[in-house]
Amino acid sequence: MWAGNTRVLVDAGFSGKDLVRRLQVLEVEPDDIHGIVVTHEHGDHIRGIGIFARRYGTPLYMTEPTRDACSKMLKGTETVHIYRPGRPFNLGDIRVEPFLTVHDAVDPVGLALVDECTGLRLGVATDLGRPTAQIRHALAVCDLLILESNHDEVLLHTSDYPPSVRRRIASSHGHLSNQAAARFAVELLHPRLAGVVLAHLSRECNRPALAAEVVGAALKHAGWTGHLEVAGQDNPTSLLDVEELRYLSGPNQLSLL
Ligand SMILES: [Zn+2]
Ligand SMILES: [Zn+2]
Numbered sequence: 001m002w003a004g005n006t007r008v009l010v011d012a013g014f015s016g017k018d019l020v021r022r023l024q025v026l027e028v029e030p031d032d033i034h035g036i037v038v039t040h041e042h043g044d045h046i047r048g049i050g051i052f053a054r055r056y057g058t059p060l061y062m063t064e065p066t067r068d069a070c071s072k073m074l075k076g077t078e079t080v081h082i083y084r085p086g087r088p089f090n091l092g093d094i095r096v097e098p099f100l101t102v103h104d105a106v107d108p109v110g111l112a113l114v115d116e117c118t119g120l121r122l123g124v125a126t127d128l129g130r131p132t133a134q135i136r137h138a139l140a141v142c143d144l145l146i147l148e149s150n151h152d153e154v155l156l157h158t159s160d161y162p163p164s165v166r167r168r169i170a171s172s173h174g175h176l177s178n179q180a181a182a183r184f185a186v187e188l189l190h191p192r193l194a195g196v197v198l199a200h201l202s203r204e205c206n207r208p209a210l211a212a213e214v215v216g217a218a219l220k221h222a223g224w225t226g227h228l229e230v231a232g233q234d235n236p237t238s239l240l241d242v243e244e245l246r247y248l249s250g251p252n253q254l255s256l257l
Contacts (some may be wrong), residue, residue: 001122002028002239003115006092009036010111010124013044016051022236030056035081035091037098038062040105040127041069053078061091063098065107085109093117099138102129104173112138120242122146123188126200129173131184139188143242146231147185149198149215150175151205159205175200178211182218189219194245195227197237208232225249 001008007028012019020030036049036058050073053060059079062070067080074080083089085100085107097112110125123142125135139145156166156177168174176184185196196219198211208230216228227245231237 001094001113001115003113003120004093004117006034006094007032008091008094008096008113009033010113011039011045012036012048012052013046014048016048016055019048019052025236026239030058033058035059035061037083037091037096037111038066038070039101039111039124040103040108041066042105042127045127046070046073050074050078061089061096063107063109066105069106090116097138099134101125101127101135102132102173103127104129104168104171110135110138112142120144122242128176128184129171130176130180131187136187141190141192142188143192144195144197144240144245145185145188145193146197146199147181147188148176148200149178149181149206149211149230150200151177151202152207152210152214153177153179155207155210156202156205161204169202169205175202178206178214181211182215185215186218186222189222189224192246193224193226194242194249195229195240197229197231197240199231201230201233203233 023030039045049060052058054077059081061081061083064082083098085098088095088097093116095114095116098109101108101110113122120143123139123145125139126148128148198215201211212230226249
């Protein structure tokens with residue numbers, strides 16, 4: 001997220017080298033990153049945190065159990081700030097509001113990130129086993145939402161994954177399917193929601209077009225006219241300007257409100 005003079009990364013699941021390449025695509029210098037907020041210790045979220053933090057002196061922000069679970073990636077020379085779910089903290093011009101999620105990690109969180117200069121609110125919720133009342137509340141009034149749309153239920157059940165892995169992904173501590181993401185996105189609709197980015201898609205059990213179709217149809221049916229896109233795995237999503245999205249999409253005529 002880029003707000004005021006502050007640039008923040010949420011997680012760093014790529015290698016240090018790949019992370020730098022992706023930032024370069026967006027014309028962001030690694031030195032310009034003010035902090036990396038880590039949501040949980042799974043490899044696809046922390047692969048690059050240690051090397052990036054050591055090379056560029058970037059502070060890391062994580063909960064205490066997550067720091068302990070990340071010990072293999074850290075050498076003790078990094079600056080690590082500890083935060084707690086439910087306790088907002090400031091990182092430059094950004095207020096970070098961490099909330100607990102339901103996922104099979106030691107202390108998994110989702111984040112709402114608020115631009116202190118404009119009040120714009122970004123919700124980041126990947127690795128959600130299921131939406132809880134607390135998660136709904138935390139994401140209720142976001143201007144932009146990055147939401148997990150992990151798998152297609154049919155592709156998951158017909159995949160080559162062992163049954164135990166399939167059960168884990170589909171469980172209430174695993175990941176949201178396209179269908180579950182669609183239901184949740186509709187629940188989170190409100191007139192100021194300008195954009196939804198679908199993220200954390202499984203390479204094996206999902207297709208970007210399928211996720212966009214399932215979630216897009218549900219949002220459209222509810223009267224939403226905002227910007228929907230699917231984050232790919234190979235290249236960074238281009239920077240989105242919330243005010244520009246709002247201008248382009250025009251007013252929402254939500255049937256649920
Ligand atoms: Zn995870
Ligand atoms: Zn993940």
